[in-house]
Amino acid sequence: MFGSKQKNNSTAEATSRLEDFDYLNPKSIYLDSACQSLRPKSVCAALQEYYTKYNACGGRVKYDWGQKVDEAIDEARGAVLRLLHLSSKDYVTSFTLNTTYGINLLLQQLPQGFYKRVITSDIEHNSVFLPTMTLATRLGVERIVLSRTPTGELTYSSDQLEKAIVVVNSTSNIDGRKLSSIKELVRDAHERGGIVIIDAAQTMAHNHEMLIGCAADAICFSAHKMYAPSLGVIVCRKSLLRSLDYQIVGGGMVSNVTENNFKLASEDPASQLEPGLQAFGEIIAFSQALKWLDEIRPFGEDRSKYINSLGNELFEGLKSLPDVNVINAGPTSVVSLYSSKMDAHRLAIFLSSGGIMARSGYFCCHYYLREKLNLPPLLRFSIGLNNTHQDITTTINTVEKLMRSA
Ligand SMILES: Cc1ncc(COP(=O)(O)O)c(C=O)c1O
Numbered sequence: 001m002f003g004s005k006q007k008n009n010s011t012a013e014a015t016s017r018l019e020d021f022d023y024l025n026p027k028s029i030y031l032d033s034a035c036q037s038l039r040p041k042s043v044c045a046a047l048q049e050y051y052t053k054y055n056a057c058g059g060r061v062k063y064d065w066g067q068k069v070d071e072a073i074d075e076a077r078g079a080v081l082r083l084l085h086l087s088s089k090d091y092v093t094s095f096t097l098n099t100t101y102g103i104n105l106l107l108q109q110l111p112q113g114f115y116k117r118v119i120t121s122d123i124e125h126n127s128v129f130l131p132t133m134t135l136a137t138r139l140g141v142e143r144i145v146l147s148r149t150p151t152g153e154l155t156y157s158s159d160q161l162e163k164a165i166v167v168v169n170s171t172s173n174i175d176g177r178k179l180s181s182i183k184e185l186v187r188d189a190h191e192r193g194g195i196v197i198i199d200a201a202q203t204m205a206h207n208h209e210m211l212i213g214c215a216a217d218a219i220c221f222s223a224h225k226m227y228a229p230s231l232g233v234i235v236c237r238k239s240l241l242r243s244l245d246y247q248i249v250g251g252g253m254v255s256n257v258t259e260n261n262f263k264l265a266s267e268d269p270a271s272q273l274e275p276g277l278q279a280f281g282e283i284i285a286f287s288q289a290l291k292w293l294d295e296i297r298p299f300g301e302d303r304s305k306y307i308n309s310l311g312n313e314l315f316e317g318l319k320s321l322p323d324v325n326v327i328n329a330g331p332t333s334v335v336s337l338y339s340s341k342m343d344a345h346r347l348a349i350f351l352s353s354g355g356i357m358a359r360s361g362y363f364c365c366h367y368y369l370r371e372k373l374n375l376p377p378l379l380r381f382s383i384g385l386n387n388t389h390q391d392i393t394t395t396i397n398t399v400e401k402l403m404r405s406a
Contacts (some may be wrong), residue, residue, distance in 0.1 A: 176332025
């Protein structure tokens with residue numbers, strides 16, 4: 001059913017859509033990739049191939065299908081480490097439901113008695129903001145919410161990092177602002193006996209390079225924001241894994257069980273964050289998405305350059321419109337705005353009637369947007385490789401028309 005022949009699309013017009021997404025109605029403009037990206041046909045094909053050709057469980061099965069699954073899962077774990085230039089000597093890749101679940105799996109199993117405080121920032125998604133609250137309560141330590149500058153940097157003192165658990169995003173889902181000083185943050189935290197866990201949900205699709213060499217203790221992200229099926233990924237330092245006080249346990253992670261005890265499978269550390277059967281088809285299709293991302297050159301262009309050029313056009317176009325307040329400090333692939341002329345939810349509904357899919361609300365960042373900045377619900381456009389220059393022009397023109405008619 002699915003299958004992608006074309007990788008480079010260099011001959012296509014810049015206004016036409018990449019063939020990988022040609023299943024999309026030509027009149028539809030999908031601008032919600034920060035939530036989940038569309039899946040290229042080759043990723044859908046990989047998922048379908050697993051379900052129809054070798055639908056076995058991994059890690060336990062001796063028949064051929066199971067062997068093939070084991071090889072493919074190992075390949076996926078290795079591909080993630082290679083992408084981030086990490087060694088399997090020090091790190092493992094585990095799979096889970098999503099970024100939220102990955103962060104919770106780590107935080108809720110950190111041991112009592114060692115850490116002095118939990119540190120996060122004001123512009124975090126609820127998937128960081130909330131579990132850092134429950135973590136601080138469980139450990140009986142203070143929780144500090146640091147501010148981030150308009151360009152994304154975290155302001156802290158080195159004393160605050162003393163035995164601290166720092167959990168922050170590397171890219172915001174509101175306006176794409178980045179924590180470009182991650183390396184320095186991790187270095188400073190390690191010097192004071194702290195650890196750093198990065199929420200990279202908005203980084204991995206288009207900016208994973210910023211995490212290379214950052215030496216974080218864990219990096220959590222969602223494959224569904226990377227052109228892959230719904231899946232969470234945890235990249236974790238083996239030393240952090242060894243320190244966890246395992247509470248979320250079950251099949252597939254033990255080497256022995258006695259009446260009142262169990263022994264974790266130390267020869268397979270990645271399994272320690274994977275209790276129960278995993279989403280094997282999704283993991284295999286995620287591997288395909290990584291290959292696709294590595295090879296794709298939209299219309300012959302570098303893919304980051306392509307995304308950046310669409311982001312620039314969207315930012316500049318929306319910013320120039322009267323009655324529109326763009327909240328971004330600069331252009332990124334995620335642009336959010338509000339208007340005193342029309343509520344964001346109404347705007348989203350009107351845009352939808354023109355085939356434009358954008359999001360409205362607080363995007364799970366209630367504290368920052370509603371409580372701290374006292375902003376009304378926002379309208380958010382987020383760009384993916386399915387988008388074209390024409391999509392951006394149509395979107396800007398449609399917002400302009402809506403503003404004029406309001
Ligand atoms: C920055 C950020 N962190 C975490 C998440 C949570 O991701 P998921 O819902 O896949 O767990 C999101 C989702 O939009 C996000 O944008």
